[in-house]
Every structure is written in structure tokens, then in C-alpha cells.
Amino acid sequence: MNTNINKLEYIFSKDCDDNQVLAKALSFSNDEVIEELIKSGLRGRGGAGFPAGLKWKFTATQPGDEKYIICNADEGEPGTFKDREILTQVPKKVLNGMALCAYGTGIKKGYIYLRGEYKYLVSHLQKNIDEFHEEIKKYGIDFNIDIFLGSGAYVCGEETALIESMEGKRGEPRNKPPYPNTVGYLGKPTIVNNVETFASTMIVFRLGAENYKKLGTQDQHGSKLFSISGDSPKEGVHEIELGMSVEDFVREFGDGDTKAVQVGGVSGFCIPRKGFKNAIIGEGNPTGGSTMIFNSSRSMYNVLHNFLDFFAEESCGQCTPCRVGCQQLLKGIEAVKSGEKPKEYLDQLIKLSKTMQITSKCGLGQSVTNSFTSIVENFREEMIY
Amino acid sequence: MNSTKEFIKELSEKYGKERKSLMPILQKIVERNSYLSVDAMREVAQILDISAAEVYGTASFFSFLDTQARGKYKIRVCKSITCDMKGKSEILKTIENILKIKVGETSKEGKFSLLETNCLGWCHKGPAMLINDEVYTELTPEKIRNVLSEYIRERK
Ligand SMILES: Cc1cc2nc3c(=O)[nH]c(=O)nc-3n(C[C@H](O)[C@H](O)[C@H](O)COP(=O)(O)O)c2cc1C
Ligand code: SF4
Ligand code: FES
Numbered sequence: 309m310n311t312n313i314n315k316l317e318y319i320f321s322k323d324c325d326d327n328q329v330l331a332k333a334l335s336f337s338n339d340e341v342i343e344e345l346i347k348s349g350l351r352g353r354g355g356a357g358f359p360a361g362l363k364w365k366f367t368a369t370q371p372g373d374e375k376y377i378i379c380n381a382d383e384g385e386p387g388t389f390k391d392r393e394i395l396t397q398v399p400k401k402v403l404n405g406m407a408l409c410a411y412g413t414g415i416k417k418g419y420i421y422l423r424g425e426y427k428y429l430v431s432h433l434q435k436n437i438d439e440f441h442e443e444i445k446k447y448g449i450d451f452n453i454d455i456f457l458g459s460g461a462y463v464c465g466e467e468t469a470l471i472e473s474m475e476g477k478r479g480e481p482r483n484k485p486p487y488p489n490t491v492g493y494l495g496k497p498t499i500v501n502n503v504e505t506f507a508s509t510m511i512v513f514r515l516g517a518e519n520y521k522k523l524g525t526q527d528q529h530g531s532k533l534f535s536i537s538g539d540s541p542k543e544g545v546h547e548i549e550l551g552m553s554v555e556d557f558v559r560e561f562g563d564g565d566t567k568a569v570q571v572g573g574v575s576g577f578c579i580p581r582k583g584f585k586n587a588i589i590g591e592g593n594p595t596g597g598s599t600m601i602f603n604s605s606r607s608m609y610n611v612l613h614n615f616l617d618f619f620a621e622e623s624c625g626q627c628t629p630c631r632v633g634c635q636q637l638l639k640g641i642e643a644v645k646s647g648e649k650p651k652e653y654l655d656q657l658i659k660l661s662k663t664m665q666i667t668s669k670c671g672l673g674q675s676v677t678n679s680f681t682s683i684v685e686n687f688r689e690e691m692i693y
Numbered sequence: 694m695n696s697t698k699e700f701i702k703e704l705s706e707k708y709g710k711e712r713k714s715l716m717p718i719l720q721k722i723v724e725r726n727s728y729l730s731v732d733a734m735r736e737v738a739q740i741l742d743i744s745a746a747e748v749y750g751t752a753s754f755f756s757f758l759d760t761q762a763r764g765k766y767k768i769r770v771c772k773s774i775t776c777d778m779k780g781k782s783e784i785l786k787t788i789e790n791i792l793k794i795k796v797g798e799t800s801k802e803g804k805f806s807l808l809e810t811n812c813l814g815w816c817h818k819g820p821a822m823l824i825n826d827e828v829y830t831e832l833t834p835e836k837i838r839n840v841l842s843e844y845i846r847e848r849k
Contacts, residue, residue, distance in 0.1 A: 386773040386812035424720075424757045425813050427826040457720060459755035462811060476715030478754040494713070536817065537775045543817035574774070600775060600816070614774045618811055624754075 313560050314549035316523075316531040318511045319504070320397055326510055327443060330404045333513040334411060334447055341412035342368065345509060348517035349529035354380055354465075354502030355572070355596040356671070360509065363499055367489040368413035370497035377409050377418040378474075378493065378500045382458055382465035384423060385573035386618060387598035390533035391503035392426055393545045398507065399436040403453065405506030407444050408513070409499060410451035418453040419493075421470055424460045462622040466670050467500040469624065480626045481670035504533055504597075524550035528590050532597055538570075539563050539603035551591075555584040557599070565603040568686070573598035574615045575675035578608075580686040594675075608687035609645060615679050616641065623672060630673025633664040637680060644691060651692045654684050697733050700725060705740045712743060715751055719758050727767065728759040756810065764799045764806040766844055769823040773812035776819035780832075784820045785809075787834040791841050805844070 318324075333341060346361030367375060379402060383391040394402060406418050420437075422429065437453050444451060461479045463469045468482035471493050492498020508530060512520045523530050528550040537543050540561045558566045569579045571587070572594030579587045589599065602611060620634040640657040643649040661677035668674045684691055704721050708714035715737070722733050729752050738745040752758040759767070770776075770785055785807075789795055792805050799806040815821035818830035829840055 383814055384812065387775065387816050388812075389814040389816060392814045423814070424755075425810075425823065428828055457717070459716065459720060460757035460810065461755050473716060473751075473755075474713065476712040476751060478751055480754075537819070538778065538816075545817075570774075602778075606778065610777075611774060614772075614777055618773060622811065 313552050313556050316547050316549055318514070318531055319394065319401065319507055319533060319547055324514060326398075326400050326404050329510050329514045330407060331447070333408050334449075338368075338412050338414065341408060344517045345412070345512060348512040348520040349524075350505070350508055350512055350520070351528065352502055353504035353508060353532065353597065355385070355575070355594045357594075360501060360505050363489060363501070364409060364413055367415075367497050367499045370490060372496065374494075374496045375413070375415045375417075376493045376496060376498040377406055377413075377415050378467075378470070378498060379406055379418065379420045379503055379506055380465065380467065380470060380500050381420050381422045381426070381503050382470060383426075383503070384462035384465045384622075385575065385596055385598050386615075387537055387570065387573045387600045388535045388596055389537075390535045390545045390597055392429070394503050394507050394533070395422075395426070395429055395433060399433055400440065401507040401510045402503055403436065403440040405509040406453060407440070407447075407449055407451055408509055409501070409506070411449055413499065415499070416450055416452065418451060419456045419474070420453060421456050421458060421464075421474065423458045423465075427457060430455060430457070461624075462618075463624045463670070463672055466672065469670070470500065471498065478624070480624045481672075483669065525588070525591070532590065534589075534597045534599050536561050536599050536601065538601040539566065539606070540601045550589075552589055553585065554579050554587040554589060557589060558584055558601070561599075562601055563603055565605075566601055567604045567606065568602045568608065570598075570600040570602070570611075570679065572596055572678070573600075574618055574679055575671070577678050578611075578682040578686065583686075593678075608683055608690045609641070612641060612680070612683045612691070613638070615683075616676075619672070619676050624670075627667075627669040627673065629664045629667040630669070630676070633660055633668075633673065634676060637661060637676065641684075641691060651688075654688065654691060658684060697722070697726060697730075698736055701733065701736045701740060705737075710741055712741060715741060715743075715748065719748075719752055723758055727765055728761060728763045730762075734760075762799065762803075764804050766804060766824050767806045767808060769808045769810040769813075771811070771813045771815070771819065771821045772809045773816070775816040776812075776821055779819040781820045783834060784822070784832050784837060787837045788841065791838065 350360045351357040464473050464479040466481045469479040473479040488498040521529050576594045616638040623630045623634050625631040661680040665674050665677045704718045708717045734748045735745045738748045813821045815830045820832045821830045
């Protein structure tokens with residue numbers, strides 16, 4: 309385990325010719341590309357952390373020719389902005405990563421699902437895509453990418469909701485299984501990967517799987533972008549080797565008065581000061597890279613209230629535990645704060661959030677308990693007084 | 694400018710008359726008319742050969758596919774956590790004072806609508822807002838006054 313922060317510069321490095329990396333990767337056979345990726349241990353960077361190579365392999369082995377690759381650029385998790393930075397600064401890395409995926413799996417059609425909030429990026433992206441289409445011709449890859457714009461719904465970052473919306477329907481998550489790699493866009497096998505995941509595949513092939521795997525910890529390989537915001541003098545996107553403790557993180561990025569760090573966005577966990585030492589960022593918490601820092605001037609009641617307001621608004625309303633649960637949690641903490649309900653009511657609310665975890669249909673409802681329980685348990689007094 | 698009906702027909706020719714073209718078609722109508730009128734949604738339904746309820750169902754799901762009349766400029770102020778910590782309330786108040794409208798309202802001449810939205814992906818530069826597709830970050834009351842006065846001055 310690393311005890312210090314190891315800053316890296318791979319994703320945004322300007323001195324690396326991504327076309328050369330792609331050319332190198334294409335000297336492997338299709339299967340070898342996927343095997344190399346599996347060997348690297350690269351996990352998805354969108355939050356759930358599924359091994360990227362395995363996802364490609366499962367989809368490649370599905371029957372049929374009509375399959376899709378979707379780059380998830382919906383980036384709606386509060387506190388996350390690294391995908392926007394990647395698409396702004398190094399879009400070719402993402403496009404080449406998608407081309408690699410196309411080569412490895414034989415898929416011919418790709419989409420970038422770009423959140424509506426990033427519409428200003430369309431012309432920049434389209435220009436890069438047009439150039440990219442020209443460039444890959446010379447490698448003989450038959451692959452084409454279109455941009456699909458979202459329209460302002462957080463839940464559409466969930467891969468099946470994303471697919472529903474691309475099909476012109478309400479962005480309501482589907483039951484899983486079947487997973488998109490068997491039944492995805494238009495019912496066809498589909499690979500959905502995060503922007504940073506595609507960009508990271510380029511780093512795997514630049515360094516080689518063996519070297520890539522050496523970065524990070526036993527479980528989490530490689531480097532990772534962190535979106536840092538809140539009470540920090542160093543807000544912004546930082547690339548760091550995986551495996552750092554929250555304590556080191558706070559020492560580096562805090563303002564000297566850090567009271568809590570929210571790891572993984574509103575769907576992640578709140579780590580209080582006493583937990584800094586033992587918590588490792590990206591282990592046991594979502595890997596999306598959102599890290600929000602709160603100093604002692606912040607009311608954790610206000611933080612939680614803001615989070616619950618977010619969930620209540622962004623719940624798609626399809627299933628009852630989440631639709632009603634989010635609203636009840638919000639009303640519940642208001643009632644405790646105003647004295648209308650006794651403080652023991654908080655325990656009932658925690659139970660409710662745990663029920664939501666078990667009974668909700670998608671990750672949104674299932675993860676409300678993460679921030680809810682970690683904030684209420686660690687800052688109970690602030691919830692009451 | 695041609696009629697909305699003709700415009701929708703053109704869109705259906707560009708994007709195709711399939712269900713999967715629904716989002717891009719609705720997005721383009723909002724871009725042009727700033728919202729989806731009942732008539733526009735009916736027209737889309739007819740052209741794509743699906744029920745108007747289906748079109749409304751999809752449209753009403755997405756916060757950027759406005760189904761209520763909106764001004765030419767939609768101001769969306771981020772209300773998620775870091776923007777909130779950095780003074781979003783003051784920003785909102787400043788806008789309300791300048792435009793004389795509250796959140797959810799549209800100014801009388803139909804030029805501005807003031808809305809709140811969730812995280813825009815600029816948390817490290819909060820408070821942030823969108824005016825249509827344009828992003829504005831690190832807002833201060835003074836910056837707001839400057840930005841809005843440009844929009845106000847613009848003719849039409
Ligand atoms: C409510 C919700 C929102 C999500 N939002 C995003 C998102 O904005 N971007 C993203 O890449 N993944 C998001 N995900 C995860 C996706 O469902 C999916 O796991 C991911 O895109 C897979 O890519 P990866 O394996 O490369 O991370 C979200 C999941 C949930 C449950
Ligand atoms: S958990 Fe929430 S967001 Fe997910 S399907 Fe159910 S209601 Fe929709
Ligand atoms: S919290 Fe406002 S942009 Fe992220």
C-alpha cells in the first residue's frame with residue numbers, strides 16, 4: 309500500500325502520440341488486445357468498477373453482427389468533472405480507446421452519450437471525430453462514431469437508462485440481468501464504458517499491461533483522475549496513483565481544517581476526520597473519482613439536505629422504495645431538525661435507507677443509504693441541534 | 694422562419710422517422726422554439742407514428758426538454774452542493790433582482806426564464822450556471838450584472 313500521494317501524468321500527457329499507441333495496440337490480434345486489457349486489471353472508471361477487459365470479452369463472444377459501443381459521457385454525479393476535462397483536452401485518447409474496443413470486439417458502430425449540460429462541447433468533439441474517422445481509415449478499421457446528446461437527467465448515466473433514452477423512451481433503468489452486453493441498445497449486445505475507461509485503455513497499451521498493473525494496489529490498478537472540489541485550495545482534476553489513504557489526500561488537498569470528505573459523489577460515502585487514517589479512496593467506495601472536501605465551517609445537516617434534495621429530484625420514480633423513500637428521508641431529517649420528531653427517529657430513517665438499498669431497482673435508490681447513513685451516524689448531533 | 698410543422702418534417706427527414714430519433718428531434722425543437730408546445734408534440738407523434746402520450750412521456754422526463762413555455766434565454770443556476778457552498782443563493786438573489794422574476798418564472802417580454810438545475814460539472818469553479826448552452830463559472834454578483842446586461846442590451 310502506498311502511504312503517500314503519487315501524482316502521475318498519463319491521461320493528460322501531451323508528449324505521447326496516441327496514434328502511435330493505437331498503432332502499437334493494433335499489432336496485437338483482436339483476442340490479444342482483450343487479453344492484454346484483462347491482464348492489466350483495468351476497472352471501469354464510471355463508478356461500478358467492473359473489469360473493462362471482461363466486459364469487452366463477454367460482448368465480443370455474443371452471437372450476431374449488430375453490436376454497439378457506447379462511451380458514457382453523462383457525468384452527472386455531483387462533484388465530478390473529469391470526463392469533461394478529458395473530452396476537452398485529450399478527446400483523441402477517448403476516440404482511440406473506442407477504436408481499440410472496436411478492433412478487439414469487431415463492433416462497427418459507436419456513440420458518445422454526452423450530457424446536455426456539455427452541449428457547448430459538441431463542435432469541438434465533432435471536429436475531433438471527423439479527423440479521427442480519417443485517421444483510422446489508414447489502419448483499416450471500419451468504425452464510426454456519432455454523438456448522442458442527453459437532456460438533463462442524472463439517472464441516464466445508469467447504463468440501461470441511458471440506452472432507454474437513446475431509444476427515445478423515458479430514461480427509466482431496466483431490470484438487470486439481462487445486462488447491456490447481451491441485451492443493450494436496440495436489443496443488441498452493447499458495451500457501455502466511461503470516458504476515462506476508454507482513455508485509460510490507451511495508457512494500458514502505452515505502458516504495457518504488466519507495468520500498468522504495477523500501479524495502484526492489489527485491487528485497484530493504474531492511475532485515476534480525481535475531481536476535487538469544496539474547501540480546498542487545489543480544486544480541480546488531479547491524476548493520482550490509486551491506493552492513497554484519505555489522510556494523505558486531506559494533507560495534500562485540504563485547507564488545514566478538513567472535517568469530512570465525501571468520496572464517490574452523493575452516491576458515495578462521507579468519511580469523518582476520525583476515519584481518515586483507515587480509509588483508502590477507491591476501496592469499498594465508488595471509483596468515480598468525485599471527492600468533495602468540507603471544512604469545519606460547514607453544516608453537515610445542510611450537506612445531507614442538499615444530497616437528499618438531489619436524490620428526490622433525480623429519482624426516476626419508477627419504483628416505490630426509491631421514489632417515496634427519497635422524499636421521506638428528506639422530510640424525516642427536516643422533522644428531526646425542527647423538533648417535530650424525536651432524535652430516535654433518525655434510526656428509523658437509517659433503517660428505511662437500508663430497505664431502499666435492498667429493494668430499489670437501480671443504483672440510484674440503492675446507494676442513497678451510503679451518504680445518508682455515513683453522515684447521520686458520524687454527525688448525529690448536527691442532525692438534531 | 695418556416696412553420697414548426699415544416700420544421701418538424703425536415704427534422705424527421707434528417708434524423709429518420711423511427712422512435713430512436715425522438716430525442717434529437719425534440720432537442721432541436723426546443724433549441725428553436727425554447728419549449729415543446731402541445732401542438733409540436735402532437736405533430737412529432739403523428740410523423741413518428743406513435744401516440745402523443747408517448748412523446749409527452751419522454752419529453753416530460755427530461756428537465757431540458759421543457760414542456761412549459763419558456764423565455765428565449767433559459768438561465769439555469771446550479772444548486773448542487775459545492776455551488777451551494779460557494780454562494781449560489783446570493784447569485785440567485787442577484788438575478789431575481791435584476792430580472793424581477795423568481796425561480797420558475799419567465800420575464801414579461803418572454804426573454805428570460807430563471808431555473809435551478811443540478812450539478813453542471815464545474816464544481817471546482819462554482820457557483821456555475823448555464824444560459825442556454827453557454828457556461829458561466831466563478832460567478833459573483835458583479836459578474837452576473839455584467840453578463841446579464843449583455844443579454845438585456847441585445848436587441849429583439
Ligand atoms: C444513477 C447512476 C448514475 C450513473 N452515472 C454514470 C455516469 O454519469 N457516467 C458513467 O460513466 N457511469 C455512470 N453510472 C454507471 C453506469 O451504469 C455504468 O456502470 C458505467 O457507465 C460503466 O462504465 P465503466 O465500467 O467504464 O465504469 C451510473 C450509475 C448509476 C446507478
Ligand atoms: S431506484 Fe430510483 S432511479 Fe432507480 S429505477 Fe427505482 S425509482 Fe428509478
Ligand atoms: S455543484 Fe455546481 S457545478 Fe457541480
